[in-house]
Amino acid sequence: MLLGLGIVLGVAGIGFLCWLLFLCAVYAAPLFVAAMVCTMLYDHAMMSGAHAVLAGIAAGITVLALGQAILASTRDCVLRVIVSALFALPAALAGFGMTLGLSRLGDMGAIPTYIFATFGALCVGGAAWTRLCAIQPT
Template identity: 80%
Template sequence: MLLGLGIVLGFASIGFLCWLLFLCAVYAAPLFVVAMACTMLYNHAMMSGAHVILTGIAAGIMVLASGQAILAFSRDPALRVAVSMLLALPAALAGFGTTLGFCGMGDMSAIPAYLFATFGALCVGGAAWTRLCAIQPA
């Protein structure tokens, strides 16, 4: 009874995490910028922790706002594809890492794990790119 419940809850939790990953994949680029800005400012600047966090959040907001503005107001297809690809690339990297982590939980060997991780990166990056391309210009 408890073993069956554990298996069902395990599949449900992995399904929930995958759904959450697909839902939040569009915001991977601003979060990546926040993390990198905070890391670089903390390591190389004489700033306190609160200032570093606020500056990183401001940088992420600027990336998100500028990307959304370009996609919303530009009619040039090449620019829209380039911006969509730049915003979807961190989502693909997040999908690769997440799928590789899920494969590591199942004690899978290296080659199939990297093949599944590549497939996961294509799926998550493709989902983010599709959601970004769905933004219609005004």
């Protein structure tokens, strides 16, 4: 009884994490920019900890707003593909990392683990790409 409950809850937990990853995949690029700006400003002693965090948050919000504004306002296919790719590639990397981590919980070999992680990266990157392409210009 308890073993069955544990298996069901484990599958539900992994399913929830995958759903959350697919939902938040579009925000991987702004989060990456925010983390990099915060780290660079703090490591090079340009700002204190709180100021570096606030500058990182501002940079992430700027990247998100700029990307959304470009996708919502332009009809140029090349520019839309470039912006969508810049947002979908970090999402694919996040999908690769999460799928790799989840697949290492099992007892698979190295090659099947990386094949599974590559498939996860393609799925998450494709989902982010689809969500970004759904933004129609006004």
